[in-house]
Amino acid sequence: MSDNTGFSALHGAQWLGNQRSRFSLWAPDATHVSVVLDERIHPLHPVAEGWFSAELACLPGTPYRFRVDDEYEVPDPASRAQSGDVHDDSLVIDHASYAWRTQGWHGRPWHECVLYEVHAGLLGGFRGIEDRLPALVELGVTALELMPLNDFPGERNWGYDGVLPFAPDSSYGTPDELKHLIDSAHRLGLMVFVDVVYNHFGPDGNYLGRYAKGFFRHDIQTPWGDAIDFRRRAVRDFFLQNAFMWLRDYRVDGLRLDAVHAISEKDFLVELAQQVRSEFGGERHVHLVLENEHNDAGLLEVGFDAQWNDDGHNVLHALLTGEREAYYSDFVDHATDKLAVCLSEGFIYQGQPNRRGETRGQPSAHLPPTSFVLFLQNHDQTGNRAFGERLIALADPDALRAATTLLLLSPMIPLLFMGEEWGSREPFLFFTDHHDELADAVRDGRRNEFADFEVFADETKRERIPDPNAERTFQASRPDFARYSKDAEHAAWNDFYRQLLALRHGRIVPYLPGCRPLGADVLADSAVSARWRLGDGRVLSIEVNLSAAPCALSGERHATPLFISRNDALLDYRQGRLSPRVAVVNLEDHHE
Structure with a gap:
């Protein structure tokens, strides 16, 4: 269960304007927390659920660090910028101060x-x-x-x-x-x-475990150590606020x-x-x-x-x-069949066991x-x-x-x-x-x-x-x-x-909305043919042969493909053969 009590705070230092900044640290294992500004110690007030916060006179660009229980000082885990490396002072940042030159940018749709x-x-x-x-x-x-x-x-x-x-x-x-x-x-x-x-966090410069042990759960291990405990509201908000920072303050797409x-x-x-x-649904494309x-x-x-x-x-x-x-x-085993599955259904492993005998994946053909x-x-x-x-x-x-x-x-x-x-x-x-x-x-x-x-x-x-x-x-x-x-x-x-x-x-991108696969066939070892119906009804087909041997093709061949990866393979293709190490792309102009 999440420890969502309804209390929420913004992690780190927030520039408020009028020469004021708010400093907040989630430190549930600490008794008291201060912020050090210009070597002066300013106590933060305990608020709720392990939070410490205070509003102080402070300008953008000011270096600061948190002092925990008068025992040690640490950078802000939600630092927006550092004065040096990860162990050094954090800096107060005013994200609104940048004058954006590109106005009216709404991004581009995913299919592009x-x-x-x-x-x-x-x-x-x-x-x-x-x-x-x-x-x-x-x-x-x-x-x-x-x-x-x-x-x-x-x-x-x-x-x-x-x-x-x-x-x-x-x-x-x-x-x-x-x-x-x-x-x-x-x-x-x-x-x-x-x-x-x-x-996960890296092995050098992460101090969270000293004053916020609940940031991690010791009952689940990842390749990098204890898992992050997303059952806790403060932990979730840390990463949600991070995502929002990139999308809002940096305007990433x-x-x-x-x-x-x-x-x-x-x-x-x-x-x-x-x-x-x-938050970003409107006219803006965010992916x-x-x-x-x-x-x-x-x-x-x-x-x-x-x-x-x-x-x-x-x-x-x-x-x-x-x-x-x-x-x-x-x-490796049945690799050509696996490639055909990938081209027609997305994932290859959709619940089958892998080399360790573990089932992996879910159906993806839809x-x-x-x-x-x-x-x-x-x-x-x-x-x-x-x-x-x-x-x-x-x-x-x-x-x-x-x-x-x-x-x-x-x-x-x-x-x-x-x-x-x-x-x-x-x-x-x-x-x-x-x-x-x-x-x-x-x-x-x-x-x-x-x-x-x-x-x-x-x-x-x-x-x-x-x-x-x-x-x-x-x-x-x-x-x-x-x-x-x-x-x-x-x-x-x-x-x-x-x-x-x-x-x-x-020729392809404008018609990707509504595109769906029509299947893929094995032509020979390391050779497949895949087809998709584009959004306008036309059929895109790709025949690819990654082997060193030619293979036979069935059905009528186009005189001039949309693209062929080797020009010297065109004659073979017109005669019903797919040359070694070649890909041929066709786009049907008629609706099927």
Whole structure:
């Protein structure tokens, strides 16, 4: 049961105007709490249900920290910005002070999304990303997805070790610089999504357990330790207010919720979606996307737009690379049949047992194709490899072009990972900036993750895995866009992506509302044919062969397909054969 007593407060420091700010901390295990301003101690008043609060004279930009029971001082867990790193003073922020330049922006509908995932640090922070925006618009991207921005310890991190979820990390830029990035994106017609982490806090800089033990529940463990206790109203409000901050104060267009399978109270997710829809429903387009290993299709019927389709990635990766270890082993057997299920029904696992004998997933065939975000690469699937190899280093290039055609012209919502559109070969490695014993634990833990892989069974081979804490690991992961644009091979990949996205926006996107699958058939090993009826009644079909052998086609062939991933395969196609490593896309002009 939730401890919802009706009392609610805004976490953190709220600028009230007239040189006043209100400071509030939920500290149910504390006897008394003060706020330290300019080295002067100001007591907060106990209010109710573990809350301490007071209104004080204080201007935006003022550094502060909380003093608990006169024993220790901590940053604000709901800090809107930090003066330095996660252990330093928090800053009072006036979110209303930014002068937005883009007026009348209402976002874009979900079916127009082409997502592009980026890591802010690798692209030079908020200003560096802003410099890339025109190129993304020219490519055909419509939505920028920022990996987690929440303040993390040190200068380098994926963002999933964050401990201050309201504060953009200072190494990326200031809150106003983030707003300027979002403002500029909107002026160019780009949506902006932020990846938020509501399932855990990082191991360094989280003090909540000292004065608010009830923030966590010790009876449920996640991969990161004690689960967050969403049964408590103050805890729920902490994350609800965080979501509202991104959507209201930063005007982002959507949130991607990381690993919600690690949130035990699913009704919190329902409440979040309901409140977001209630507050931002109007004319504004606001989108909510899940990462959920459990394939919980029910959440896609209660206010969430879509889920990352890991099943789709995993089966395509297995077909492209032949890799069989770890979670790919769930997708190797009958892989072609599994791909057909993915294209016609969304999830592959809809209640079947996985390699561990655990049932996974719920039926999803009733959901529209746009309920699924499809990708060939992302931060997880690339960065969680020991050496962070991009798919271009693992797959045949013609097969990769065929799979990319499927990605960008299927009715699912496509997601690209930074640099993919240029055929980037720079790895994306796992990197952090921890020190001392924690650095050793993270490095050793990272290497031990791969102990079950045959190639790393020997401990000496695991020692070759890059140290996450070394700066060179971070630097090696930077996409080199300046070099790509001068290289013919990279430029050819970029032209390929641009051509596909132009077709998507011109011939497919306008007709995605009302789209429904018509089924998918196995043509041969690693070859499938899938069909969808678009909203205007026309039929979109994609035939893809990822194998090294041709296969026969049945039925009448179109003289000129909408798109073919290899021009030299057109003659075979007209003669009823699907060449090796090719994808062919057709769009019926007549209504069936």
